[in-house]
Amino acid sequence: MPRAIFDDPDGTLAMLRDSVEALSARSPGPASLRAKRSRKGDSDPALWSAMAEAGWVGLLLPENLGGAGLGLTEQAVLSEALGRALIAEPIAASSVFASVLLRDAPSSTERDRLAAGLAAGSLRVSPAWRRPSRHSAARMLAASEDQAGIALDGELQFVDAATSATDFLVVAPTRAGGVLLSVPAASPGLTLEERAGVDGAMIGSLRFERVRAPRERVLAQAESVDALVDNAVLHARVALAAELAGIASKAVEMTISYTKDRVQFGRPIASFQAVQHRLVDMWSDAEFACAAVVNAVVRQSGSDRRAARMAVLAAKARAGDAATSVCRRAVHLHGAMGFTDEHDIGLYLKRAVALSATLGQPEALRLEFVELERAA
Amino acid sequence: MMATDWNALSDEDFRAAFRDLVKRRLPTELRFMRKQRPLFDEVAVWYHALAEEGWLSPVWPVKYGGMGLNPAKHMIYVEEWGRLGCPRIPDHGIGLIGPLLIEHGTEEQKATYLPKILSGEHVWCQGYSEPNSGSDLASLRTAAVRDGDHFVVSGQKIWTTLAHCANWIFALVRTSRDDKVRQKGITVLLIDMTTPGVKVRPIANLRGETDFCEVFFDNVRVPVENIVGEIDQGWNVAKSVLGHERIFLGAPTRPEIAIERLEKLARARGAFEDPAFLSRYAKHRLDLYDLGSAFERFAKVLRDGGELGADVSILKIFTTELYQRITEETIALAGEDARYFDDIEAGNDRVDAMNLFLDSRAPAIFGGSNEIQKNILSKAVLGLPG
Structure with a gap:
């Protein structure tokens, strides 16, 4: 059955x-x-602790920052396996995105404190950086600087693990380009609103009213912030693609097993050609998603940055489309059972839709890919 | 002359050697031929040049005059062949009959037939399909009846590619019937097409070319020693051919050619400024890109010395369907020019939009139609019940 296939000489991945x-x-x-x-809730604290204890939350953080010092290959394998198991924790945001920001940021006491806490599971560090879309009435976040530090006003959206957070990693625009800073969840002037996400986890929006942060909490400033965020997005997209590929593969397997058991007209419905060809198409989509994830990971070690970015865009688009469309068909092939909340297959569909919509829907990613390629 | 150990060369050196050969020996007018399946005489210069240089037969063992390439090197050979626009040669002898004889033939058969394939004296075609036996090949009925030390063959083959330039046919014939196991009773026969009673009629295809033919057998006498393998056991002989070469049915070559034409036409007509077109184009482009990733997933298995399973045929399904989607997009972009049979204007250049659109109908059908592939995948890979 479909799986992202990497060389695994010492068995770490297995x-x-x-x-x-x-x-x-x-x-x-x-x-x-x-x-x-x-x-x-927005996270399962017991599950998250177990994951931190296993070294997964700080997987991408170097060992001197308390992490496991592993790379994107291991992250892809982990995320794929979590996707298969529907362990629907905010790993892409609260582990991958946050880790890469902290790993790449200049060394500082605050950076080291957050990284160590993140890896150990004693801190929940949630990235908050998505500005309200142009369709939203919310106020843009703005940062102003004075001698005492930074003051924040405005709103940020799509914050995963917002209630669970002990600290937010906030990216705010300034006159000088931007600032990355940490903001404790208990800061005066910071309020949180939540809406239910389709995958069962709450999604936060943060409102900042004269929230003040001392200079020690600034992790990066000016142009470097864009580059940091860019790299975090790239890594998070690979993780999301891998998780989506895992979801797609598992949904195919569940559907094969269901249709083999379900008997109508005296035969398992998996013996009907119309059903078989659908299953083959679903399986093929999942295989392509896995191959795209492997390609994205492998390309990161090459010297061609543009090719590396394109590979990630392709993988996230492919895996997003594969997972959502495989799960849609999976629900259909489960018949009325598939439409019940009781059966897990619907949870896979919802998770697929949510992750595919995170950090770029397939169509937008494809257009970005083509733009990058045609610009060359 | 000492045979070169091609597998010992680095990939780069091997690639360079192939390019050098093409530069020296392939006439310019034969490169990037429009015709998909040229006749033997049209490309004989290239065929003989390959033979002289020892490059005609990439996978046959060295002792039979082949290059003995491993699958990884063979993939480079095929890649460069396509990239440099080498014309397809009538390759049934090299690609199909040779390997089958090497695996199942007698020493005498190997000594008789293999050198004549390399010299071009024997040009082979493959007689499998019949009018009522296409996807259901095991139902074939062309009969071979024993008469002393001969078989007498009567019946008909169809879709026999390049039979009109071949002088030998590798045919599946029925020597007995077993109503329970239809694959039993099929025998492989090597038939000299100059024998009295063999008649070939070319069939024009949608592109207006005649790649394939009907072949009729009317009491054709074939010596008994022309059997390959055991009598009645030909199904297993015919089946054993594919091996690692199945990956080539899934190569991205055809959609690559098609998207290059689509891009040319789109640039000439300003279509990249149209967001609706751009969105559809991006889908095709990423399908092609991801096909590359999927192809690599299987190619790596071969490079690492592994064997391919039945799952490799998802590449064949994907590449043939993508080829169709891209050529359909090109026809749509052509507007009313899609009424023309010949090539259409794209700026200062021309694009064979209709040629490729029509051509793209075929690969989804041949080599086992995509529906047959899905039936096989259902059983062999997904383990679904019959």
């Missing part, structure tokens, strides 16, 4: 996959997701 399976056997993803949804 071990990583096994440990995710072991965790999901102890604490099944769908059950955690349902519990989180009914208490309007």
Whole structure:
């Protein structure tokens, strides 16, 4: 069945996959997701602690910052396995995106404190950087600087693990280009609004009213902020693509198994050619998603930055389309069972839709790919 | 002359050697030929040049006059062949009959036939399909009846590519019937097409070319020693051919050619300024890019010394359908010019929009139609019940 295939000479990747399976056997993803949804949570603290303890949350952080010092290959394998198991935690934002920002930021006491806490699971560091879209009535975030530090006013949206956060990694525009700083969740003037996400986790919006941060909390400034965010987006997109590929692969497997068991007209419905060809198409889409993820990871080690970016855009687009369309067809092939909340397949569909819409829908990513290619 | 150990060369050196050969020996007018399946005489210069240089037969073992390439080097060979616009040669002898004889033929058969393939004296075609046996090949009915030390063959083959320039045919014939196992009773026969009773009729295709033919057998006498393998066991012989070469059915070559034409026409007509076109173009472009990633997933298996499973045919399905989508897009972009059969204007250049649109109908059908591929994948890969 579909899987992102990497060279694994010392068996690290196989071990990583096994440990995710072991965790999901102890604490099944769908059950955690349902519990989180009914208490309007944004993360499962027990699951997150277990993941931190396993070294997954700080996987991309170097060892001197308390992390596991592993790379994008391991991250892709981990995210794919989490996708398969529907361990629907905010790994792309609160682990990958946050880790890459902290890893790449200049060394400082605050940076080191956040990185160590993130990796250990003692801090929840949630990136807050998405400005309200032009369709929104919300106020843009603005930062002003004086001798005491930075003052923030305005709003940020699409914050994952916003209630769980102990600290936010905030990116705000300034006259000098931008600023990356940490803002404690308990800061005066900071309020949080939440809306239910389709995948069962709450999504936060932050409102800043004269929120003040001392200079020590500034992690990066000026042009370097764009580059930091860019690289974090790139890594997070790979992680999302891998998670989506895992979701697609698992949804195919669940559907194969369901249609083999489900008997109508005296035969398993998987014996009907119309169903078989649909299953082959779904399987093929999942295989292509896995191959695209592998390509994206492999291209990161090449010297061609443009080719590396294009590969990530392609993988996130391919995996997003594959996961959403495979899951749609999977729900259909589960018949009325697929439309119930009780069956897990619908949870996979919702998670696929949510992740595919995160950091660029397929269409937008494809247009960005073509623009990059045609600019050359 | 000492045979070169091609596999010992670095990939770069091997690539360079092939390019050098093409530069020296392939006449310019034969490069990037429009015709997909030239006849033997049209490309004989190239065929003989390859033979002289020892490059005609990439995968046959060295002792039979081949290059003995491993799958990784063979992939480079095929890649460069396409990239440099080498014309397709009548290659049934090299690609199909040779390997089958090497695996299943007697020493005498190998000694008789292999050198004549290399010299071009024997030009082979492959007689599998019949009018009522296409996807369901095992239902074939062309009969071979024993008469002393001969078989008497009667019946008909169809879709026999390049039969009109071949002088030998590698045919599947029925020597007995088993109603329970239809694959039993099929035998492989090597038939000299100059034998009395063989008649060939070319069939024009949608592109107006005659790549394939009907071949009729009317009491054709074939010596018994022309059997390959065991009598009644030909199905297994015919099936064993594919191996790693199935990856080439899924190569991105055709959609690559098609998207180059689409881009040329789009530039000439300003279509990249149209957001609706750009969106559709981006989809095709990324399909092609991701096909490259998927192809690499299987190519890596071969490079690492592994074997391909049935799953490789997803490449064939994807590339043939993508080829169709891109050529359909090109026809749509052509506007009313899509009424023309011949090439259409694209700025100062011309684009064979209709030629490729028509050509793209075929690959989804041949080499096992995409629906047959899906039937096989259902069973062999997904394990679905019959």
